[in-house]
Amino acid sequence: MDVYSTGRDLQRIGVIPLGDMLPETALVKMMWAFGQRRDPGKVKELMVTTLANDFSKRRVLEAIEE
Amino acid sequence: MSGDATPKMKVGLEIHRQLDTQHKLFCGCPTDFAESEPEEKFLRRLRPTQSELGQIDQAALFEFHRGKSIMYESDHLTSCLVEMDEEPPGKLNQEAIETCLTAAIFMNTKPVDEIHVMRKVVIDGSNTTGFQRTAVVAMDGMLEVDEKQIPISQISLEEDAARKTTQTRELGGYRIDRLGVPLIEITTGPVLGTPEEVEKVALAIGTILRATRKVKRGLGSIRQDLNVSIPNGALIEIKGVQELELLGKAVDYEVQRQLTLVRIRDELKEREVKAESVEGNYVDLSDIFSQTKARVLKEALSKRGVVLGLRLHGFAGLLGKELGPGLRLGTELSNRASFWAGVGGIFHTDELPGYGITEDEVRRARERMKAEANDALVLVADEAPRAKDALDAVVERAKEALRGVPEETRMAMPDGTTRFMRPRPGAARMYPETDVPPTPVATELMAKLKRELPETPEEEAKSIMQRFSLNEKLAKQLADSDYLNLFENIATSSKVPTSFIATTLTEICKNLEREGFAIRDVSDEKIAAVFRLVDQGGVAKEAVADLLKWETKHPTADPKDGVTELGLRTLTVEELETAIDRHIEKNRKLVQERGSAAFASVMGSVMSEVRGKIDARIVSEKLKEKLAKAAN
Numbered sequence: 001m002d003v004y005s006t007g008r009d010l011q012r013i014g015v016i017p018l019g020d021m022l023p024e025t026a027l028v029k030m031m032w033a034f035g036q037r038r039d040p041g042k043v044k045e046l047m048v049t050t051l052a053n054d055f056s057k058r059r060v061l062e063a064i065e066e
Numbered sequence: 067m068s069g070d071a072t073p074k075m076k077v078g079l080e081i082h083r084q085l086d087t088q089h090k091l092f093c094g095c096p097t098d099f100a101e102s103e104p105e106e107k108f109l110r111r112l113r114p115t116q117s118e119l120g121q122i123d124q125a126a127l128f129e130f131h132r133g134k135s136i137m138y139e140s141d142h143l144t145s146c147l148v149e150m151d152e153e154p155p156g157k158l159n160q161e162a163i164e165t166c167l168t169a170a171i172f173m174n175t176k177p178v179d180e181i182h183v184m185r186k187v188v189i190d191g192s193n194t195t196g197f198q199r200t201a202v203v204a205m206d207g208m209l210e211v212d213e214k215q216i217p218i219s220q221i222s223l224e225e226d227a228a229r230k231t232t233q234t235r236e237l238g239g240y241r242i243d244r245l246g247v248p249l250i251e252i253t254t255g256p257v258l259g260t261p262e263e264v265e266k267v268a269l270a271i272g273t274i275l276r277a278t279r280k281v282k283r284g285l286g287s288i289r290q291d292l293n294v295s296i297p298n299g300a301l302i303e304i305k306g307v308q309e310l311e312l313l314g315k316a317v318d319y320e321v322q323r324q325l326t327l328v329r330i331r332d333e334l335k336e337r338e339v340k341a342e343s344v345e346g347n348y349v350d351l352s353d354i355f356s357q358t359k360a361r362v363l364k365e366a367l368s369k370r371g372v373v374l375g376l377r378l379h380g381f382a383g384l385l386g387k388e389l390g391p392g393l394r395l396g397t398e399l400s401n402r403a404s405f406w407a408g409v410g411g412i413f414h415t416d417e418l419p420g421y422g423i424t425e426d427e428v429r430r431a432r433e434r435m436k437a438e439a440n441d442a443l444v445l446v447a448d449e450a451p452r453a454k455d456a457l458d459a460v461v462e463r464a465k466e467a468l469r470g471v472p473e474e475t476r477m478a479m480p481d482g483t484t485r486f487m488r489p490r491p492g493a494a495r496m497y498p499e500t501d502v503p504p505t506p507v508a509t510e511l512m513a514k515l516k517r518e519l520p521e522t523p524e525e526e527a528k529s530i531m532q533r534f535s536l537n538e539k540l541a542k543q544l545a546d547s548d549y550l551n552l553f554e555n556i557a558t559s560s561k562v563p564t565s566f567i568a569t570t571l572t573e574i575c576k577n578l579e580r581e582g583f584a585i586r587d588v589s590d591e592k593i594a595a596v597f598r599l600v601d602q603g604g605v606a607k608e609a610v611a612d613l614l615k616w617e618t619k620h621p622t623a624d625p626k627d628g629v630t631e632l633g634l635r636t637l638t639v640e641e642l643e644t645a646i647d648r649h650i651e652k653n654r655k656l657v658q659e660r661g662s663a664a665f666a667s668v669m670g671s672v673m674s675e676v677r678g679k680i681d682a683r684i685v686s687e688k689l690k691e692k693l694a695k696a697a698n
Contacts, residue, residue, distance in 0.1 A: 003154045003501045057094040058146040059153060061106060 016047055021055035029054055075321050077264050078256035079313075080291040081271050082249045084226060084282040087162050090246035091225045092155035092199065092502070093148035097282070099229075100243040101622060104139035108150065111135045112191060136191035136238045139231065144243035149228075151194040154501045158183065158201070158223070162248035163505065165280040166203040166223050167515050169250060172274045172522075173218045175207030177507045181223070183499040187491070191238045192227035193245065199499055200224040200251075203507075209254075211263075211270045217255035224249045235408045250275065256293060261314030264292070268310050273523050273546060283548035285587045292316060292478075299324035300471040305487060307478040315482035323389040323484070324471045330384050330395060331470040337440065339380035344464045348457050351375045351445065354430045360422030362410065366447035374446050374453040377435045378414075378464050381442035386416030390483045395467065401486035402463040403446060407455035413445040526550065534564040543572040552590045559594075560601035567597060574611055588617045596625045609634040609678035637680040639688070646672055646685075646692050662693050 001007030001017040011017065018026055026047075033046040050057065087097055112134055140150065147153035158181065170177055185197035200222055207218035226247040232239035252271050258264045268290060275281050292304040294317055302324070307316050351373045355363045363373055378385070385396040400411045415432070419425045428443075437443055446456045466472040475491070476484035521529060523545045530550070531541035534557050544550055549571040557564045571593075575585045596613045599605045604626070605613065616628040629635055637645070649672045650657055656664045669689055676685060 002157060002503050008503065060142040060146045061140075061150065061152070 016044055018047065019055040019057075020059060025054050075259060075294060075296050075317070076256045077258040077295075077317055078293040079252075079254045079258065079264060079268055079271070080293070081252045081268060081275075082224070082289040082291070083272075083275050084287045085162050085165050085248040085250055086280050086282045087159055087165070087248055089159060090148075091159045091162055091223070091248040092157075092246055093146055093153075094156070095144060095146050095149070095246065097247045098144065100141050100144045100241065102141055102143070104241065105141040107137055107139050109135055109137050110191075110194065112189065112196075134191075134236060134238065136240060137232075138194060138228065139239065139241045141243070145245065149194060149242045149245045155199070155499075158502060158505050159248055161280070162223055162250075163203065163507075164511075164515060165248075165278050166221055166250050167507065167512065168278045168280075168519065169252070169275060170204035170207070170221050171512075171516055171519060172277065173204075173207040173209050173221065173252070173271075175204035175218055175221055177204045177512060178202055180504040180506050182504050183502040184496045185499045187495040188227065190488075192230065192240060193225075194228070194242065198225060198227060199502070200496075209267070209270060209274075211267050214263075216267050216270075217257060218252060219255050220251070220253040222251040222253070224251055250281070256295070261317040264317055265310060265314045268313055272310065276546075276548065276550070277520055277523055277526070279520055279551060283586060284589075285584070292320070294320045294324075296321055296324050298328050298470065300473045301490075302471070302473065302484075303475045303490060304478050304484050305475060307482075308480075312478065312480075312482045316478055316484065319390045319483050320476075323393065326387065326389045327395075327467070327471045330387060330467055333384065334380060334468055337380040339468060341465050341468055343379040344461055344468070346377050346379075346461070348374045348376055348454060349435055351431050351434060354427055354434065355423075355447075358423065358427060362413075362421065363423070363445075363447045366449075369449070371448050372450050372453055374450075374457055375431055375435055376444045376446075376457045376460060377437050378442045378444060378460075379438075380440050381464065381467075382440050383416060383442075384467075385414045385442050385444075391481065393483050393485075398486060399444065399460045399463050402459040403456035405486060405488065406459035407448070407452045409446055409448045409452055409456040412456065412460060415443045530554070534568070536565055536568050540565060540568045540572065544568055547572055547575075548586070549575070552593060555590075556594055556597045560597055562597050562601050562607075566607055570610055570614075575614070578611065578614060583615050583618045585614055585618060588614060588621065592617050592621070592625060599625055599629065603636060605629055605634050606636055606678055606681050608682065612678055634678050637676055639684070642676060642680055642685065642688055643692070645675055646689055649675070650692060650696055657693065657696055661696075662690070665689065665693055668693070 001011055001015075007017070021029070029047060030043070033043045036046065037043050084097070089095060090097055138150070148155055163181065167177055181201045181203055183199050183201045185195075186200050187196065188198045189196060201224075202220055202222050204221040205219065207221075209216045209218050226244050226249050228240035228242045228245040230239070231241050252275070254267060258267060272288070281287070286308070288308070289305075290307040290310070290313060292307060292313065293301060294304060295301045302320060304316055304320060307313055352367060355367065355373045358364055367373065385394065385399070387395050389395060389398070394416075396412075396414045396416060399414070403409050403412050413421060413423065415428060418428045431443055431445070435443060444457065444460050446453045446460075448456065463472070473490045475487045475489070477487040478484055527538070527541040527545035530536060530544060530553075531538060536544070544553055553567055553571050556562065556567050578585050593614070596610055596617070599613070600607055600610060609629070609632075612632055612634060613625050613628050616632060617623070617625060620628065649668055653664065653668050653671065656667065669686060672685055672689060673682065
């Protein structure tokens with residue numbers, strides 16, 4: 001989300017980039033995270049930490065097996 | 067310099083060093099290199115597009131017309147989609163920024179307000195993107211070396227390029243594990259006046275970089291570039307001097323080379339050689355060489371190639387002129403031909419007859435080309451279009467000889483001489499990297515870094531002297547070496563005497579390097595493993611040097627295997643006693659005559675058998691006991 005200015009604008013208004021996390025996963029994770037912490041800062045921290053392979057720090061080429 | 071009066075040279079230094087950060091500059095990949103075979107390969111073709119500033123790189127254009135492709139090799143441990151240029155770069159690595167800023171504080175340079183990443187056009191395929199990302203972090207500093215103020219013009223953060231694996235005419239090969247590893251680049255002002263000064267400044271910068279405790283050591287972790295110029299000469303960029311000790315030599319050779327080129331220019335002027343007379347028609351001499359014994363020509367002709375000849379008016383005797391060890395003007399022409407046309411090389415009449423080309427063939431070629439005594443001939447054998455390109459490049463270089471020293475980027479060879487690498491890139495090869503947002507350098511961050519500044523090398527020496535009860539000399543040597551971190555790790559995690567670890571990592575390693583063993587390429591883990599073996603009593607201290615030597619030949623092997631292979635297992639006391647008995651028996655006469663006084667010579671004899679297999683102290687104790695018994 002650093003490449004285009006739209007992404008940068010989104011970050012400026014508080015949108016948290018979550019890499020390749022699936023939207024469904026993000027929703028469930030956020031519901032869970034708010035159940036753990038009240039402070040939005042702490043919730044953000046939880047969101048951007050990989051807890052159960054919910055998103056990857058590095059993306060590698062997925063070879064397609066024939 | 068010998069001979070000539072020392073010319074007023076101006077030398078600037080650029081030192082690049084890999085940073086030992088947790089992950090790469092723009093992605094989460096580790097900064098370690100691949101130990102396994104590549105998992106995937108992908109092919110890319112160079113396609114020169116106008117840079118965003120509207121320029122086309124001539125060299126890239128050439129390679130493109132030639133249809134050169136690049137094969138990249140990668141694996142999932144050391145690279146990801148970012149290195150493949152399939153995913154945009156992430157944010158700048160904060161750890162790398164902080165390391166650069168720490169070095170900036172040490173060198174009194176001023177940090178920039180915002181770090182802007184730029185793209186520097188690189189067209190040899192060593193970057194999947196076609197450019198290298200680079201960012202200035204600090205500027206305008208001073209470093210005091212021997213009471214002289216050396217200006218530090220820039221400290222930059224760059225991404226390292228991919229590692230070259232294979233290289234053929236049609237296909238370049240690169241492994242992308244190294245691509246994206248952070249590099250710090252320190253640039254001095256062009257003020258260094260002697261080869262000795264260049265080495266001293268490089269040493270001082272190296273010491274400061276090590277003090278950040280975040281630099282890598284070992285093969286290729288340091289690359290030093292030189293910018294050398296002399297009056298009437300030209301600014302020459304020398305890339306990739308690997309050893310500090312070679313810097314002075316490289317400067318010396320370069321000054322010599324430029325002086326000789328200037329003399330050749332004057333000689334050509336005297337011979338009244340004009341640029342127009344260098345232009346020439348290329349003459350097909352294939353028929354003269356149809357029966358030749360010269361391997362290169364024969365091979366080219368058998369593949370339907372041609373032998374083309376070029377007459378260089380007034381160049382006779384000058385092509386063979388030595389510009390430095392193993393380097394002649396002819397070599398320069400040849401390197402140009404290889405670069406632009408991909409030919410193996412050229413022949414010129416200053417070195418002929420030779421290489422299987424006979425005197426008669428040379429004579430016929432000269433006749434055909436109407437060469438006069440003062441003219442040199444250049445021959446090249448390849449497919450017709452390549453051969454023509456090669457001679458075009460030769461003509462271009464020969465014309466430059468009329469003007470003196472051409473500006474170019476040269477590559478350092480292991481002996482300190484240089485070879486043509488590529489034309490000097492234009493000044494405008496940089497443009498902004500729009501995928502990475504600028505990173506502000508906060509005043510709070512600078513304050514924090516200043517508070518947490520690592521110890522200077524002098525302070526470090528003092529502190530390890532006390533903490534590990536070392537003598538001053540050893541402590542200083544350690545603080546000045548690349549092994550300080552490793553020393554602390556081993557010393558705190560084992561009971562091996564600290565002075566032994568220190569001596570091994572400094573003096574012994576240095577000696578082994580001198581003997582030609584590349585200890586610097588042995589990984590920290592392997593060296594630590596060797597000491598662990600000593601700690602656990604698996605081998606005697608005396609075996610450490612042998613094991614380190616063995617590791618240089620078996621970089622991925624466990625030192626334990628080395629113990630077995632070299633037969634370095636510790637002897638039991640019983641085995642030692644048997645050995646001692648044997649040696650006393652062998653020296654029976656001496657022992658009977660001199661009793662305990664025979665100790666020294668018997669000890670030497672025993673040690674020659676058991677060295678490295680058991681502590682010498684035990685040997686001496688046991689031997690004394692045995693001798694005392696034998697005397698009674």
